[in-house]
Amino acid sequence: MGEVAVFAPGTASNIGPGFDCLGIAFTGLGDTVRASRAGQPGVRVAAVSLERIPTDPLRNTAALAAAAVLKRAGLEREAGLELRVEKGLPLAAGMGGSAASAVAGALAAHEVLKTRLTRIDLLVAAVEAEAVVSGRHADNAAPCLFGGAVIVAGLDPPEVTPVRVHESLGLVFVTPAYEVATAEARKVLPAEVPRADAVGQAARLALLVLGLERGDADLVKRAMWDHIAEPRRAPLYPGYPQARTAGLEAGALGVAVSGAGPTLVALALRETRKAVAAALVDGYAKAGVEARAHVAEVDTVGARVV
Numbered sequence: 001m002g003e004v005a006v007f008a009p010g011t012a013s014n015i016g017p018g019f020d021c022l023g024i025a026f027t028g029l030g031d032t033v034r035a036s037r038a039g040q041p042g043v044r045v046a047a048v049s050l051e052r053i054p055t056d057p058l059r060n061t062a063a064l065a066a067a068a069v070l071k072r073a074g075l076e077r078e079a080g081l082e083l084r085v086e087k088g089l090p091l092a093a094g095m096g097g098s099a100a101s102a103v104a105g106a107l108a109a110h111e112v113l114k115t116r117l118t119r120i121d122l123l124v125a126a127v128e129a130e131a132v133v134s135g136r137h138a139d140n141a142a143p144c145l146f147g148g149a150v151i152v153a154g155l156d157p158p159e160v161t162p163v164r165v166h167e168s169l170g171l172v173f174v175t176p177a178y179e180v181a182t183a184e185a186r187k188v189l190p191a192e193v194p195r196a197d198a199v200g201q202a203a204r205l206a207l208l209v210l211g212l213e214r215g216d217a218d219l220v221k222r223a224m225w226d227h228i229a230e231p232r233r234a235p236l237y238p239g240y241p242q243a244r245t246a247g248l249e250a251g252a253l254g255v256a257v258s259g260a261g262p263t264l265v266a267l268a269l270r271e272t273r274k275a276v277a278a279a280l281v282d283g284y285a286k287a288g289v290e291a292r293a294h295v296a297e298v299d300t301v302g303a304r305v306v
Contacts, residue, residue: 003036004111008104008303009147010089011096012171012258012265013139016224017204022163023096023139024149025299026171030088031100032306033062035108038080043067043109047084052091060085061098062105064129069106072125073115081109092179094259098133099140102126103303107145111305119145123158134182140259147302149212165298166215170273172266173258174243174280177290180236185260188232197227212267217253220267224254237262239287246283252276270297 009030013023038044043063045055057063062085070076083105089097106125110117117125126141138152142160153159193201204223211219234240237257243264244255251272258265268276277293284291 002112003034004108005032005034005306006104006108006111006303007032007306008100008107008144009299010100011140011143012173013096014226014229014256014259015208015265015267016226016254016256017201017208018139018151019201019226019229020137020139021152022149022205022208023143023152024165024171025143025147025302026173026296027299028294028296029095031097031104032086032088033101033104033108034084034086035066035105035112036082037112038082040080041077043070043081043083045085046082049086050091053085053087059132061102061129061133064132065102065106065126066109068125068128069109069115069117069122070113072121073113073117075113075115079113081112083108090175092181093175094180094257094261094263095173095175096140096144096259098130098182099126099144102129103141103144105129107303107305120158123160127155127158134260135186143302145303147300148298151209163209164213166213168215168269169212169220169253170268170270171296171298172247172252172268172273172277172280173263173294173296174266174277174284174291175263175294176237176239176284178238178262180260180262182260185233185236188236189229190232193228201226201228217269220253224256224267226256230257233257233261239284239289239291240264242287243280243283243291246279246286247276250276250279255280
């Protein structure tokens with residue numbers, strides 16, 4: 001195959017108590033990477049859709065992931081790739097943008113070169129790439145690659161388990177008009193947490209997984225609280241308290257910061273999503289912050305050739 005285009009969906013991670021281990025792929029937004037063979041070994045970024053995206057292959061997550069695929073396949077000295085990156089996800093928004101580009105780059109390289117790598121190999125390549133810009137974690141890359149919701153129980157080697165999301169549940173994303181870099185959001189996290197907080201967080205994550213699988217609104221409402229990361233990160237998110245309150249009052253089952261933020265993700269019954277979206281945007285407006293909403297479903301397919 002001389003050329004291929006791969007679409008990788010956006011993802012929400014953490015989702016309340018699931019810090020660095022729970023992620024969900026969602027519909028409607030994502031990144032596309034087009035890859036073609038090149039005459040010289042290595043990976044080159046030929047074009048990007050936004051000037052802010054680096055074309056340096058050592059700083060571009062799609063190129064880094066593609067290079068990792070070449071290395072894992074033993075082709076780094078003989079195969080060359082040219083990439084074109086089309087960003088459909090906002091930058092520094094908490095919607096898995098760096099992971100989507102990395103996953104798309106890894107899968108595109110695999111498809112063009114027809115390697116014998118497994119999906120887990122591709123996940124490792126994507127995680128290695130994303131680690132360069134936003135830390136080493138797979139709760140965005142894993143759902144982006146595999147689709148649906150997943151629990152990541154470990155990285156060495158990767159342990160990825162699918163989580164069923166009941167068909168009655170949908171997603172709402174609201175992104176305020178400011179950015180929060182993942183690296184900055186991770187800097188404020190505590191090095192240690194009290195035992196009571198760790199136990200409580202684990203219990204809430206268990207409730208959330210049950211609530212997602214059963215479509216149990218009460219379980220989701222009780223579970224979507226984070227007492228470890230969000231309290232430390234609160235100063236990074238102007239308008240979040242007001243928006244969260246408005247979303248819950250409009251019927252959201254839970255509202256949390258998606259990934260490192262500032263995007264908020266709400267779990268809601270499918271029929272209430274538009275009302276929840278409007279309320280979240282209005283909550284930000286009352287705090288003096290512009291915001292835009294995206295109503296979505298779970299993307300059950302994950303990254304794919306388009």
